[in-house]
Amino acid sequence: MAIPPARLIEVMNRQKDARVEVRRLREWAEAALESMGCTCELGIHLVGAIEMAEVNWKFLQHQGSTDVITFDHGSTREHLHGELYISVADAILQAAEFNTFWPEELGRYIIHGMLHLQGEDDLEPVARRQMKKRENQLVRQVGSVVPPENLESRAAGTGSASRRPRTPPHG
Numbered sequence: 001m002a003i004p005p006a007r008l009i010e011v012m013n014r015q016k017d018a019r020v021e022v023r024r025l026r027e028w029a030e031a032a033l034e035s036m037g038c039t040c041e042l043g044i045h046l047v048g049a050i051e052m053a054e055v056n057w058k059f060l061q062h063q064g065s066t067d068v069i070t071f072d073h074g075s076t077r078e079h080l081h082g083e084l085y086i087s088v089a090d091a092i093l094q095a096a097e098f099n100t101f102w103p104e105e106l107g108r109y110i111i112h113g114m115l116h117l118q119g120e121d122d123l124e125p126v127a128r129r130q131m132k133k134r135e136n137q138l139v140r141q142v143g144s145v146v147p148p149e150n151l152e153s154r155a156a157g158t159g160s161a162s163r164r165p166r167t168p169p170h171g
Contacts, residue, residue: 007033008041015048017089018102019153024146028107031145032114033080035138040080041073042117044110049089065090068109070116077118084113103151104139111138 009029011022025044033040047055049065056062056069067090071083091105098105112135122128139148 006039009044010042011044011046013046014051015046015088017048017092020046020088020103020106021151021153024150025106025110028142028146028148028151029110029114031142032111032138035141036114036118038078038080038118040114040117041082042080042114043083045083045085046088046106047085049087052085052087052090055085067091067094067105068113070113072117075117075119080114080117082113082117084110086110086113101149104143104148106151107142107146107148108135108139111135111142 007030009026011026011029013020013022025046029042029044052065052069053063056064056066059071060069065087067087069085071085073081073083075081086106086109088102088106091102091109095102095105112131115131115135115138116122120127120131120134122131
């Protein structure tokens with residue numbers, strides 16, 4: 001039996017809603033895994049709202065975009081193996097709704113997906129509260145190591161924090 005790699009994280013950025021610092025995003029994921037005490041083989045897909053709506057419909061038959069969709073490819077609590085599809089457009093919208101900023105929402109979605117891969121569920125109210133408590137704890141822990149504002153690229157000419165995301169038609 002082959003020994004899985006300690007931490008293999010691949011980030012694919014296919015969205016244009018905001019400039020994301022992919023290297024820092026990978027560091028965020030690494031710090032989260034360290035806090036969770038697990039290894040991984042993880043694909044993180046940063047997508048726009050249109051692609052997220054397509055994934056949401058194709059695999060879940062849900063209409064419209066959503067913040068994060070988790071695909072589990074055989075995870076255990078000790079070794080996460082899966083893919084996270086994350087809508088940066090939804091992170092921007094929800095940041096405005098929850099009076100936070102989109103890079104923190106982006107980091108939260110990564111942790112949320114990882115918790116799902118670790119077996120946590122948010123379908124029932126009690127489980128949802130427990131998962132949210134763990135998610136908040138991890139966001140604080142990871143944020144003290146990799147500040148979430150570092151997930152936004154500071155490249156010249158970016159105005160991503162104020163850009164309005166493109167969203168697909170719903171209906």
